Amino acid sequence: xxxxxxxxxxVTRFHxxxxxxxxxxxxxxTVAKGETIAIVGESGCGKSVTSLSILRLIAQPQxxxxxxxxLLDGTxxxxxxxxxxxxxxxxxxxxxxQEPMSSLNPVLTIGRQMTEQLxxxxxxxxxxxxxxxxxxxxxxGIPQAERRVKDYPHHFSGGMRQRVMIAMxxxxxxxxxxxxxxxxxxxxTIQSQLxxxxxxxxxxxxxxxxxxxxNLGVVARYARRVYVMYAGTVVEHGPALSVYxxxxxxxxSGLLASVPRLDEPRKGxxxxxxxxxxxxxxxxxxxPFQPRCAYALPKCLTDRPELQEMAPGHFTACWVAFSGExxxxxx
Numbered sequence: 478x479x480x481x482x483x484x485x486x487x488v489t490r491f492h493x494x495x496x497x498x499x500x501x502x503x504x505x506x507t508v509a510k511g512e513t514i515a516i517v518g519e520s521g522c523g524k525s526v527t528s529l530s531i532l533r534l535i536a537q538p539q540x541x542x543x544x545x546x547x548l549l550d551g552t553x554x555x556x557x558x559x560x561x562x563x564x565x566x567x568x569x570x571x572x573x574x575q576e577p578m579s580s581l582n583p584v585l586t587i588g589r590q591m592t593e594q595l596x597x598x599x600x601x602x603x604x605x606x607x608x609x610x611x612x613x614x615x616x617x618g619i620p621q622a623e624r625r626v627k628d629y630p631h632h633f634s635g636g637m638r639q640r641v642m643i644a645m646x647x648x649x650x651x652x653x654x655x656x657x658x659x660x661x662x663x664x665x666t667i668q669s670q671l672x673x674x675x676x677x678x679x680x681x682x683x684x685x686x687x688x689x690x691x692n693l694g695v696v697a698r699y700a701r702r703v704y705v706m707y708a709g710t711v712v713e714h715g716p717a718l719s720v721y722x723x724x725x726x727x728x729x730s731g732l733l734a735s736v737p738r739l740d741e742p743r744k745g746x747x748x749x750x751x752x753x754x755x756x757x758x759x760x761x762x763x764x765p766f767q768p769r770c771a772y773a774l775p776k777c778l779t780d781r782p783e784l785q786e787m788a789p790g791h792f793t794a795c796w797v798a799f800s801g802e803x804x805x806x807x808x
Contacts, residue, residue, distance in 0.1 A: 478509035481685050482531070482653055487545035489523075489530045489709075492538075496758040500526045502709040503545075508653065513676065513686040515700035515717065517693055517732065521754050523709035524689045525575070528655045530555075532572060533562045549653075568598040571646040573675070575658035575689075577638035581630040587614075587641055588626035591648060598649045613644040617674060636667040643671070647678055653685045672699060693736050697721045702790075705729045708755050708765035711784065715791030723806060725793035728766045730805035764796065772797045772804055 489501040501523045508514055516524050529535055531547045531554060547554040554565065574580040582590055591613065592606035601609060607626070614622035617640040630638060639659060646654050656675055660668035676699055679686045688700055696703045696717050704714040705726065713726040724730040731750035752769035755761055761768060767777040774796050782794040797803070 478512060480507050481510045481512075481550065482508040483546070483548040484527075484531065485546040485548070487527060487530055487547065488543040489526055489535060489540065490543050491540050499757050499760060500709055501530060502760070504706065504709065504711055506704045506711060506714065508685050508687060510652070510685060511683050512702070513679070513688060513700050515688045515690060515696045515703045516706060517690055517696055517703060518706035519691055519732070519750075519754065521757075522706045524706055525657055526709075527706070528572065528657055528687065528689060531655070532566055532570060533557075533559075564598075567594045567651070568649045569651050570653045570655065571649065571651045573639075573642050573646045573654065573656040573659045575661045577630075577635065577642050580642060581638060583630055586627055586629055587633070591626070591641075591645055594645070595648055609648070610644075613648055614641070616647075616678070617641070617644045618670075619644075636663045636671070639663060639671055640674070643675060643678070647682065647684070650682060651684060653687065654679055655687045655689065657689045658691070659688075691732075693721065693732055705732070708760055709757065710765070710794075712766065712795070713791075713793045714784075715788070719788065719791050723788070723791075723803075725787050725791060725798045725803060726766075726795045727770050727772050727797070727805050731769075764794075770797075772802070774800070 485505050487501050487504045491498040491500055504523065504527050516527070518524055530542050533554065535542060542555055545555065549569065554562065588607060588610050591610035592603065595601045595606035595609055611622045611626050614626060619625055619637060619640055633641065659675060660671050663671065672695065675686065688695065700717045702714065703717045703720050704711050705720070705728065707728050713720060713724065713729050720729060724733060734748040735750060737747060750769060755765055755768065763779050763781055764777040767773040770777065776796050782796050782799065784792040784794045785799060786792050787798060
């Protein structure tokens with residue numbers, strides 16, 4: 478498959494009163510046309526900031542994309558003008574935000590919020606855009622769409638609001654959809670429905686999908702490849718099943734061990750990852766995970782490992798794995 482999006486060495490910083498937060502530190506990944514990938518990691522690892530950087534939605538002047546490239550079909554999004562990026566957002570890349578309660582404008586009807594981008598990007602008239610908005614609401618499973626299109630966001634439940642966000646994201650038939658933890662605000666019974674809906678629509682329309690999540694159970698079911706982020710950088714990536722069954726980084730293993738398995742007998746208490754994520758104003762000098770790693774070597778304290786291919790298509794950045802020891806797979 479040909480590459481649609483190629484992110485190379487992305488670096489994003491936030492300037493605060495207390496210092497500079499090094500939110501993203503050289504993150505790199507690719508997305509092929511029609512492919513679904515997942516970016517996983519615990520809160521604060523840089524997943525959402527990475528996606529916002531691609532769309533140039535980092536709040537300025539505090540936030541700044543310092544360096545890197547985000548090539549969409551060969552065009553570097555980070556070098557485009559503000560006006561050129563407006564033409565890209567929604568039309569070629571769209572985003573499903575993780576908090577529908579605050580992502581929708583409370584003083585505009587759902588119909589107006591949907592028709593605005595249809596008029597802008599697809600050059601539809603008001604009536605045509607309204608008819609298309611109703612069709613999109615039906616597509617994402619909202620009943621009585623002809624009536625609900627006139628309602629305001631507070632008339633919808635959290636799950637229904639997220640369906641509206643999905644409809645808005647696909648309305649202009651973009652090449653790439655970024656779903657930033659799209660099931661955060663809904664209960665567990667609705668999560669599976671929304672994920673199946675997103676996958677079904679993107680597959681049917683031939684769109685690429687970046688699924689951002691901290692739930693590794695989602696990865697195995699929906700993504701073809703997975704990128705594991707920690708402290709603003711990718712520490713492991715490869716085919717989803719390979720990463721899931723044979724993690725080559727202790728952080729990935731820790732994430733897997735902290736997720737309950739319903740397909741296996743209960744063996745005891747879940748194993749949490751000890752410690753806290755690093756302070757990104759002064760991250761560790763060596764491997765960013767070494768303060769929390771039970772397998773750390775002396776070299777981990779002083780030298781930062783770079784990604785190396787340890788199996789076909791499966792990369793990791795871990796000095797212990799480079800030495801041939803993956804003890805976490807045996808426990």
